[in-house]
Amino acid sequence: MALQTPYIDIQNLKKSFGAHVLFDDLSFSVAEGQHVGLIAQNGTGKSTLLSIISGKEGHDSGNIIFRNGIRVGFLEQSPAFDPNDTVLEACFNHNGEEEKILKAKQILTQLKIGDLTQRMGHLSGGQQKRVALANVLITEPDLLILDEPTNHLDLEMIEWLEGFLSRGNKTILMVTHDRFFLDRVCDTILELADGTVYTYHGNYEYYLEKRQERLNNTRAEIQRANNLYRRELEWMRRMPQARGHKAKYREDAFVDLERKAKQRIEERQVRLKSKNVYIGSKIFECQYVSKAFGDKVILKDFYYNFARFEKMGIIGNNGAGKSTFIKLLLGIEHPDAGKFDIGETVRFGYFSQEGLQFNEQQKVIDVITDIAEYVDLGGGKHLTASQLLQFFLFTPEQQHNFVYKLSGGEKRKLYLCTVLMRNPNFLILDEPTNDLDIQTLQVLEEYLQDFPGCVIIVSHDRYFMDKVVDHLLVFKGDGIVSDFPGNYTQYRLWSSLQPKEKETQPKADSPQKEKNAYRNTTKRKMTYKEKMEYEQLSKDIEALEKEQHAIEEELCSGTLSVDELTAKSKRLPELKDIIDEKSMRWLELSELA
Numbered sequence: 001m002a003l004q005t006p007y008i009d010i011q012n013l014k015k016s017f018g019a020h021v022l023f024d025d026l027s028f029s030v031a032e033g034q035h036v037g038l039i040a041q042n043g044t045g046k047s048t049l050l051s052i053i054s055g056k057e058g059h060d061s062g063n064i065i066f067r068n069g070i071r072v073g074f075l076e077q078s079p080a081f082d083p084n085d086t087v088l089e090a091c092f093n094h095n096g097e098e099e100k101i102l103k104a105k106q107i108l109t110q111l112k113i114g115d116l117t118q119r120m121g122h123l124s125g126g127q128q129k130r131v132a133l134a135n136v137l138i139t140e141p142d143l144l145i146l147d148e149p150t151n152h153l154d155l156e157m158i159e160w161l162e163g164f165l166s167r168g169n170k171t172i173l174m175v176t177h178d179r180f181f182l183d184r185v186c187d188t189i190l191e192l193a194d195g196t197v198y199t200y201h202g203n204y205e206y207y208l209e210k211r212q213e214r215l216n217n218t219r220a221e222i223q224r225a226n227n228l229y230r231r232e233l234e235w236m237r238r239m240p241q242a243r244g245h246k247a248k249y250r251e252d253a254f255v256d257l258e259r260k261a262k263q264r265i266e267e268r269q270v271r272l273k274s275k276n277v278y279i280g281s282k283i284f285e286c287q288y289v290s291k292a293f294g295d296k297v298i299l300k301d302f303y304y305n306f307a308r309f310e311k312m313g314i315i316g317n318n319g320a321g322k323s324t325f326i327k328l329l330l331g332i333e334h335p336d337a338g339k340f341d342i343g344e345t346v347r348f349g350y351f352s353q354e355g356l357q358f359n360e361q362q363k364v365i366d367v368i369t370d371i372a373e374y375v376d377l378g379g380g381k382h383l384t385a386s387q388l389l390q391f392f393l394f395t396p397e398q399q400h401n402f403v404y405k406l407s408g409g410e411k412r413k414l415y416l417c418t419v420l421m422r423n424p425n426f427l428i429l430d431e432p433t434n435d436l437d438i439q440t441l442q443v444l445e446e447y448l449q450d451f452p453g454c455v456i457i458v459s460h461d462r463y464f465m466d467k468v469v470d471h472l473l474v475f476k477g478d479g480i481v482s483d484f485p486g487n488y489t490q491y492r493l494w495s496s497l498q499p500k501e502k503e504t505q506p507k508a509d510s511p512q513k514e515k516n517a518y519r520n521t522t523k524r525k526m527t528y529k530e531k532m533e534y535e536q537l538s539k540d541i542e543a544l545e546k547e548q549h550a551i552e553e554e555l556c557s558g559t560l561s562v563d564e565l566t567a568k569s570k571r572l573p574e575l576k577d578i579i580d581e582k583s584m585r586w587l588e589l590s591e592l593a
């Protein structure tokens with residue numbers, strides 16, 4: 001069935017900043033009811049494009065045509081408010097209507113904004129972004145344009161927003177790096193690359209499969225062009241007498257062939273692995289630490305002994321104490337009681353939410369070489385500052401740009417490179433995925449998977465957490481922190497199988513029930529059959545994860561035929577389901593171990 005008349009039609013759009021052309025001859029449309037996700041590398045103009053479409057920014061040429069009469073809601077990446085307005089006043093579209101005020105309160109409550117009389121100037125940047133999101137949703141526009149809607153939302157809020165946007169017949173155009181969110185909300189992916197928009201009618205998983213097919217086809221075309229180019233170049237180099245004027249068409253064709261043969265697919269073909277990161281057996285011991293701010297308890301007699309090579313994820317609602325825990329570990333905050341005993345060999349590398357303040361007049365490469373000229377990878381290998389930048393998708397040309405020319409996402413990426421260039425053996429990353437493009441996230445995932453030191457990650461990016469961490473600290477508020485041996489998806493599956501708290505709480509006035517409750521919580525021993533199953537599951541999961549890793553590397557290699565690519569793309573989600581199923585059973589049995 002053909003798509004309906006577009007809500008918005010972009011025709012031959014061009015935007016440049018001085019001599020730098022951001023995009024040229026850009027064309028696409030968004031139909032009624034479509035959920036469109038826009039993907040592109042940092043610095044290619046995603047946020048600028050959304051600002052142009054929403055009328056916040058001008059363009060050089062081209063047309064933006066909206067269907068007559070439609071209402072557009074735009075969520076900016078960094079919204080601005082009158083600091084003297086209350087939260088409710090900032091939701092300016094309610095116009096005093098009780099129904100809309102009620103809806104505003106409901107949505108703000110879901111986004112953890114409870115006091116509607118607060119002045120906007122007293123809210124954090126993240127809270128202001130949530131008020132802006134509520135403001136857009138309250139108006140119920142025909143077309144929602146959202147720039148990074150999941151930034152500054154905790155996992156609970158993100159899952160609520162997924163459901164909200166998926167319900168009904170909303171029309172959405174959004175930029176987000178959250179791949180779970182893309183997969184569950186969007187039915188169309190637009191990829192902006194090399195000044196061209198590629199359209200994929202499917203979710204994020206479908207996009208990955210079809211993008212790989214496109215890249216494989218492009219590589220094949222470039223190879224064919226290179227083979228033909230070598231023959232034509234020999235012909236062009238002959239003496240002019242050997243070419244008559246009738247061969248002019250062949251000379252013109254040679255120019256096009258040369259352009260195609262010299263195309264480049266900017267993708268990394270190697271993983272960055274360091275063998276020279278040493279960390280001793282003693283990492284850190286959190287010795288019965290307590291921390292509170294007034295009545296707000298962050299930690300209460302919390303004990304944890306961090307092991308060598310751990311990759312820990314920290315999750316929990318906003319305000320539960322995740323960032324405070326990191327600052328306590330680093331000595332930025334001080335505990336009320338208890339202490340952190342940190343090993344002598346530990347060298348922290350800290351990537352904070354606030355980021356680094358750069359000298360805007362400095363060149364990108366100089367920012368890195370001011371830290372070090374190279375990193376020793378061990379085995380006689382070195383990684384230069386330029387190579388590190390190139391690994392994180394800064395082209396040689398971009399490396400010699402001034403910092404002020406970088407986009408917000410590119411500055412975050414540069415900040416990440418400054419942390420890694422110091423060659424730490426213990427990385428602490430607080431919301432590292434905010435404002436980074438998906439390609440950079442994939443690079444960072446690989447780097448962390450291969451990192452031979454310790455890692456702590458605070459993130460609301462579920463896809464990223466699943467790829468990197470092997471267990472979680474779950475901050476539940478009021479000083480309650482639990483340790484879970486698995487990734488985020490496994491934790492959610494496990495949580496969904498647990499009885500509600502009300503059902504597990506014994507009544508305080510019943511001694512008999514308290515006695516029974518104590519008996520019921522006594523852990524039984526694992527049977528011989530369960531022990532055999534537990535050991536087999538460990539072997540199965542390890543083998544399946546190796547197969548999964550091998551398939552992921554093959555899919556990125558560019559060497560597979562179309563049939564092989566199709567078969568392995570089908571096998572990958574099957575493997576993930578099997579691993580999840582076996583991991584859940586392993587977790588159940590591990591409780592008895």
